Amino acid sequence: MSIARYYKKNNALHSQVIFYLNKKIIENMFPNDLTEKYKNWQNDVFVKKKAHFERLAREGQSPTYIIISCVDSRVDPNSIFKSQPGEFLVHRNIANIVPPYDYITEHSGTIAAIEFGVSVLKIENIVVMGHSKCGGIKNGYNMCKANSFNANSSISNWLSLLKPSFNKIANMNEDESIKNLEKVSIKTSIENLKSYPFVREKLDSNEINIYGSWIDIGSGKIHALDFASSIFHPI
Numbered sequence: 233m234s235i236a237r238y239y240k241k242n243n244a245l246h247s248q249v250i251f252y253l254n255k256k257i258i259e260n261m262f263p264n265d266l267t268e269k270y271k272n273w274q275n276d277v278f279v280k281k282k283a284h285f286e287r288l289a290r291e292g293q294s295p296t297y298i299i300i301s302c303v304d305s306r307v308d309p310n311s312i313f314k315s316q317p318g319e320f321l322v323h324r325n326i327a328n329i330v331p332p333y334d335y336i337t338e339h340s341g342t343i344a345a346i347e348f349g350v351s352v353l354k355i356e357n358i359v360v361m362g363h364s365k366c367g368g369i370k371n372g373y374n375m376c377k378a379n380s381f382n383a384n385s386s387i388s389n390w391l392s393l394l395k396p397s398f399n400k401i402a403n404m405n406e407d408e409s410i411k412n413l414e415k416v417s418i419k420t421s422i423e424n425l426k427s428y429p430f431v432r433e434k435l436d437s438n439e440i441n442i443y444g445s446w447i448d449i450g451s452g453k454i455h456a457l458d459f460a461s462s463i464f465h466p467i
């Protein structure tokens with residue numbers, strides 16, 4: 233509707249026209265559904281937790297957990313653990329992989345996030361969280377099996393990090409092998425994590441705890457890694 237027609241139809245006051253124009257401008261800048269969700273959050277969650285947000289702004293963040301999880305839209309640690317803002321430092325990448333340590337690697341985004349959490353924010357707990365039906369793991373499995381990686385694809389390059397885990401899994405039927413790779417890659421990630429110098433240092437002085445977990449999307453059940461038996465148990 234043109235501004236003139238809106239004016240005429242609504243016999244609008246100047247302030248109403250400004251409101252209408254502002255609304256139109258925002259619609260062009262940001263998706264409507266996200267604006268609506270944001271307004272709901274602002275009027276509900278933010279109002280209820282206003283003092284908490286003000287304190288976070290004033291005092292900064294001091295999260296208690298670093299959580300490494302997948303980018304998969306079905307697996308959101310903040311939602312699963314119903315966390316408070318400021319409680320978790322969450323780093324998400326395809327297939328929740330912690331790469332081997334090398335500070336000049338092309339994978340330094342993940343390493344930098346972990347270093348920030350451990351060395352700067354002094355977070356004392358790290359959780360690597362995998363999940364069922366992981367598309368990243370499935371694709372990585374297929375690439376490893378065919379030994380076919382595309383040097384021009386970032387996804388392929390990233391998933392080639394699964395090779396050491398793939399080499400550890402037993403030869404089962406495909407579904408079982410993929411599920412197994414989901415869990416074995418969590419163990420490999422934890423081994424990589426333990427080799428990071430700033431993590432190693434904290435482990436030596438018992439200042440950091442590392443956990444492995446895997447969530448079954450359909451049942452919502454979390455399985456935690458028992459380091460003694462190297463088995464994931466439902467919690």
Ligand SMILES: [Zn+2]
Nearest residue numbers: 302304366367
């Ligand atoms: Zn995934």
